[in-house]
Amino acid sequence: MPFGAPFQVRLREAGLAYLLLLPSLVFLAAFTYWPILRSVWFSFHDVVLGDSRIIWLGLENYQRLWDDRLFWKALGNTVFYTVITIPVAIVCALLMAVALDSKLRGMAIYRSAFFYPVMIPSVAAGMVWVFLYSAGYGPINQGLRLIGLPDTAWLYDSSWALPAIMVMSVWKYSGYFMLILLAALKLVPSDLYEAARLDGVSAFDRLIHITLPLISPTLYFVAIIGLLHSYQIFDYVYVMTHGGPADATNVLTFYIYQNGFQYQDIGYASTLANVLLLFVGGLIAVMATVFGRRVHYLGR
């Protein structure tokens, strides 16, 4: 909008802009911001699903959360899941993307092959992995038997259940991250690599000193997206283990679901949800300050 335009013209254009924004603002308000405010309000009350009485509790729910060993376990599981799954998935995705960023024949086929897991609905994927992991007839155990290793009931063993879900998540996320990173790799001018090749810079040094710095904005973006996804992990846990065995795979979103919809304790579930929101928000703020400044934007 030109600054020199008469006030009425500017007002009319601004009015139109706001009018066009209105529908999405209404939806955001109704389905995002209002529920968040409600859940903050719920967290100070005793609210039971199907019961119209609402009793003021003050900070009692937060006190309860502080003393709730299961909350800490679920938080621990979630953090463990995130700090392993996301970096591993990003490294896998980067390796796949670098391998696919060549002009060899058949790359389109590999690209779709690696991306395929992303397209499978998570519930269906979960069911498939339940089969893969199952004791006795599961292909993974069959394979292990071939090389003389004992059967493991992966999803029923409290020390293996969470890592099993993490392996499956890496498989599911990598293709998605790979596609985003591949797009970033394509934007790195090829003559930078050519200049480095003429100098005799090794492929490893080219990756570390040229590729990584230049795709750092995308890596940063993928890390944030991964973080958001992993703190919302629910579907795989619900389908594959239901939080078990002995809460070994109970993660925060699943624990929120249990409290809210299995125990009908909306007040406490809201408290958990608010704490999760603050926790993720805090993490992202930390990431933004630690990594955000080191990110190099091409051409800026």
Next chain:
Amino acid sequence: MADVVLQGVSKAYAGRPTVHAVDLTVADKEFMVLVGPSGCGKSTTLRMIAGLEDITSGRLLIDGADVTHAQPQKRDIAMVFQSYALYPHMTAYRNMAFGLLKTTRLGKVEVDRRIREAAEILHISHLLERRPNELSGGERQRVAIGRALVRQPKVFLFDEPLSNLDAKLRSRMRGELKRLHSELGLTVIYVTHDQIEAMTLGSRVAILSEGRLQQVGAPMELYMRPANTFVATFIGTPEMSLLRCAVKPEGEGSLVQHERFSATLPMRAGHADAFLGVRPEEVRVSRPGEGLTRGIVERTELIGAEALAEILIGTDRVVARMPVPEAPDSGAEVSVFFDLARARLFDAATGRALPAA
């Protein structure tokens, strides 16, 4: 420093040939310019010398060693790219140091000494801590050249290095490059599509068209004695005019018969359908009634110190160059003279210069 020899170097992409058996020798300390219109194969040829493209057939020797299939880093060359290819996340200093530190055993002190020295030569000492986005086009260009200089390679390759600069800066950088070449005694192979750049920079110029080498020679030799009609019309602005004519021997010379005139040329060319080639400065016009033939002025352009007139002679067009006051009006009928002692003949069928031309 060293010589570079191309022996029948060819390139084919998916079976389609793009560079045809180029034979070229670049002498030690020579400034060789590869020039031609876009798509002529000059950049591909340069990239084959660099090792960035495979050589489909033929041999490449640098300093006597066969490097036809050697990895780029084994060839001891440095290249300056059209886009400069500076690492955007590194300072000018780091850009120059990176390759040396990663791939040579030179100590930091020696690397630093080389960078300071190159920066001195290129007048960029005060810019070393800046990143490429904080530099102007000309400054980036200097950093890119600096990055090549510090490697102290046998051969410098330049791929259209000036085409991203504005006209004024381009002419200044041309002077700089010429100075660098003579002061430091570099062997340079330089690709450009700009014939002015080729003429002013090259000790010798190699002209390519459609993947074939057309002629190699000193700039003025190409201008005065083009080997074929392509070279004749590619070098020189405005281009050489070609008039269709028949040629036959007459005495010691040749008789040239155009649809509007006949003339005798001092060289023997045999019997042929030919083109008579005349440069704009070899055409003179005067009032009707004199001269070799007559023509109609189609268009006159005043370009400062001089004027160009496009003259229709029969069905052929000829461009004449003259001082502004002598410029004829458009539509005027004029007499035309040619400086026949300097004119050349080309075979109409093959385009090749006819003997003794």
